[in-house]
Amino acid sequence: MKRTVGGYLTAALVLVGLLSATPAGATDPRVPLPTPDPVVLEGYCDGFTAVVTTTLMKQYIIHQTTAPDGTTTLQVTGHAEATVTNQTTGASASYNISGPGTLVFYPDGAFSLDVHGPNLLWTAPENSFPGVPTISYTTGHVTLDVAASGLTTSYQLRGRQTDVCAVLAS
Numbered sequence: 001m002k003r004t005v006g007g008y009l010t011a012a013l014v015l016v017g018l019l020s021a022t023p024a025g026a027t028d029p030r031v032p033l034p035t036p037d038p039v040v041l042e043g044y045c046d047g048f049t050a051v052v053t054t055t056l057m058k059q060y061i062i063h064q065t066t067a068p069d070g071t072t073t074l075q076v077t078g079h080a081e082a083t084v085t086n087q088t089t090g091a092s093a094s095y096n097i098s099g100p101g102t103l104v105f106y107p108d109g110a111f112s113l114d115v116h117g118p119n120l121l122w123t124a125p126e127n128s129f130p131g132v133p134t135i136s137y138t139t140g141h142v143t144l145d146v147a148a149s150g151l152t153t154s155y156q157l158r159g160r161q162t163d164v165c166a167v168l169a170s
Helices: 010-014 164-169
Strands: 039-045 048-066 072-086 092-096 101-105 111-115 118-122 135-146 152-163
Touching (some): 039 135, 039 164, 048 164, 092 118, 092 164, 135 164, 152 164
Antiparallel strands (some): 072 101
């Protein structure tokens, strides 16, 4: 079975390689997040493949802790923007995805997010939480938990969400 873990929050895609401390002697305690490569989301939208391209990445890890069991907690803030494109028609929509948020990565591969503000969230259809679009632009407060298998086990939004597949299909 192919495991597809959603790209909840663009920063979560690039954090695995960023879990190192700031170099000694550095004056800026923030750890910048690199701009991720475009993400091809085949099968997420009915009838077309969507591509997420981060067009601006000025986000930082501002606080990081690692518990004795290996659980890593990151606080991320800054500014980011992304464009989602329908590969069939070329239609696209651009979004402010600045967050901020707290990301928790567990040793078994599970993770949770507690994010505020504007975010672009996605997960494979088979892993999605009921009533949540597979590619969703949210504004407000979102909390969610994802099991090590990639299945979203909880999702709560206090704000608004936009079904990005529906926007790009019209």
